[in-house]
Each structure stands twice: as C-alpha cells, then as structure tokens.
C-alpha cells in the first residue's frame with residue numbers, strides 16, 4: 460500500500476473514466492494528487508477529490524482545458540504550492556469522436572482531436588515538467604491501441620494517438636539526463652463513457668435501434684484474444700501505477716499495452 464508514498468502526481472482528465480481511476484489507484488498507494496479537468500467537469504473533479512481524500516491523501520483540483528497552456532501552468536502552480544514538486548505527470552485527457560472515413564472528417568473534429576490529444580499532451584508536459592522534483596520522476600503519456608494499429612473511421616484519433624508516441628520518445632531522450640522517464644500507455648477498449656456511450660454503441664450495433672451494453676458485448680469481445688468485451692479502468696490504472704512507480708525506474712521511451720490482446724488478435 461505504499462508504492463507511491465510521499466509522491467505527488469499531476470493527472471489531466473482526472474474528473475472521469477481512467478483519469479479518476481488513476482488518481483484513486485495512485486492515492487491508494489500513498490500519492491497526493493493534482494487532478495485537472497475541464498471547467499465543465501467541476502462536479503466530476505469534486506468527486507475525484509472526495510475519493511482521494513477518503514483514502515487519507517491530499518488532493519488539489521484545478522479546472523483547465525489542456526488546449527490552454529496558461530490554464531495548465533496555473534494548475535501546476537496551484538498543485539505545487541499546496542503539495543510540493545511533482546513526481547509523476549499523467550497526460551491522460553483525450554477525446555474520441557467517430558465521424559467516419561478520413562475524407563469525410565469535418566475540419567473542426569480533426570483539429571479538436573489533434574489539439575486535445577496531441578497538442579494537449581505537449582502542453583501538459585511543457586507546463587508540468589519544469590515543476591518536477593530534482594532527482595527525477597515519471598511522465599506517462601496515454602495513447603491507445605489506435606496508436607498502434609489502424610482504426611477504421613477514426614483517422615483523426617489514430618493520427619493523434621500515434622503522434623504522441625513520437626513525442627514521448629523525444630521527451631524521453633531530452634529528459635533522461637535528469638532521470639525523468641517518459642513512457643506510453645496504450646489501453647485497449649475500456650468500459651468508460653468514451654466507449655460505452657449511446658453513439659459508439661449504435662455504431663457497433665447498426666442492426667439495433669438503441670443497443671445496450673449487453674448488445675455490444677459480442678462485438679467487442681470478438682476483437683480480443685482474451686474472451687472479455689472491455690477492460691475496467693482499474694486494469695489500466697494498475698499498469699499506470701507500475702510506470703509511475705520506481706519499480707519501472709530503468710524503463711523509459713517504452714510502450715506498455717493493456718488491451719486483452721486486441722493488437723495481437725489474428
């Protein structure tokens with residue numbers, strides 16, 4: 460229960476889904492948390508704070524859009540003022556719309572995807588890395604299996620999630636001399652609202668009027684080597700915990716895949 464004792468973690472997109480799960484998992488192991496999300500997610504962030512505090516850890520919440528560098532810097536400053544220098548930075552905030560074939564993607568959706576999923580990660584690193592503790596730390600960039608293999612109908616998402624791998628490799632080289640490690644986490648299908656929302660479920664089951672979770676189980680399970688339809692956020696948080704902790708102290712520039720075998724399925 461103390462793999463993160465005395466550490467401070469800065470997490471974007473921490474109001475919901477995997478971001479919240481990462482905050483809770485790191486707090487369970489002793490970390491204090493700076494939880495960042497959109498101003499519109501204030502109530503979600505309050506719940507994340509409640510969960511972290513319930514575990515006996517400290518939490519600072521900050522409202523910032525990862526597309527806004529000044530807001531991210533303010534979030535970092537607020538976190539450091541209360542909790543001290545950062546040990547872990549998790550660039551997790553992301554968006555995924557599924558508009559169809561690449562040539563039909565609307566300009567606005569393309570740019571939103573690249574702005575949040577790629578530039579937002581760069582903004583997060585730029586704001587947070589200078590506030591990391593002397594002596595090193597861990598940056599984890601959340602990509603996706605869409606950063607490894609093609610996803611039909613999501614060229615914008617796949618492009619952004621592939622691009623962050625290049626960003627991570629470069630950052631790993633630039634920050635290695637400071638003992639700051641930078642690794643990529645590739646989740647597969649996870650049972651958050653990004654996957655289990657009415658629009659995505661309707662796309663997965665075009666034959667049904669209002670498909671339920673149960674209706675998409677066979678479609679999603681068919682993508683996997685292991686016979687499960689999706690992962691729980693906590694399954695991904697356990698891998699994140701490893702990359703964030705000193706247990707992975709000589710791992711940098713690498714990619715960790717948690718996908719029930721999605722990328723290996725024949």
Ligand SMILES: NC(=O)c1ccc[n+]([C@@H]2O[C@H](COP(=O)([O-])OP(=O)(O)OC[C@H]3O[C@@H](n4cnc5c(N)ncnc54)[C@H](O)[C@@H]3O)[C@@H](O)[C@H]2O)c1
Pocket residue numbers: 471472473474475476477478495496497500503523524525526551552553554555575579601602603604645646647648649650651652653654
């Ligand atoms: N759910 C999946 O199946 C899946 C699979 C692979 C990768 N991912 C990636 O994992 C990460 C987390 O996904 P999730 O499933 O928890 O999604 P989610 O939609 O449940 O949560 C995403 C969080 O990010 C926040 N966010 C969105 N845009 C933001 C912005 N501009 N600035 C700050 N915060 C913002 C949202 O408010 C939300 O709280 C994302 O990067 C996503 O692309 C998800």
